[in-house]
Amino acid sequence: MTKSKVTGAKAASSATKTLTSSTTSPKSKTAAGSALSQTKAPSKVTSSKAATAASKVLNDGRTSKDSKRAAGSALAQKPGKGKK
Numbered sequence: 001m002t003k004s005k006v007t008g009a010k011a012a013s014s015a016t017k018t019l020t021s022s023t024t025s026p027k028s029k030t031a032a033g034s035a036l037s038q039t040k041a042p043s044k045v046t047s048s049k050a051a052t053a054a055s056k057v058l059n060d061g062r063t064s065k066d067s068k069r070a071a072g073s074a075l076a077q078k079p080g081k082g083k084k
Contacts, residue, residue: 007039011073014066024067027053031071038077046078054078 007015018024018032034050046054054071057063063071 004042005038005077006042007035007073007077011035011069012039015070015073017066018064018070024064025057028057028063028067028071030054031057031074032067035070035074035077038074044077046074048078050074051078 012035015032015036018028019036024032030050031054034046034054038044038046051074054075057067057071058075
């Protein structure tokens with residue numbers, strides 16, 4: 001089953017800003033890279049490593065809005081656990 005979520009234009013722009021910033025943390029860049037790789041790619045999903053990084057970015061009060069937007073997009077594209 002293919003998921004239908006992709007990174008939107010705003011989140012992709014924020015991810016680009018995050019990746020090109022020299023002051024951005026590695027966790028922010030991991031999350032942003034994941035989000036950016038999923039632009040127009042509904043079959044790609046966020047890895048566990050990227051989802052963990054995105055979660056930490058969202059919980060860090062020092063993180064910029066651009067980094068948080070990119071992290072939120074990456075986290076939204078993490079597949080659920082499914083039914084057991």
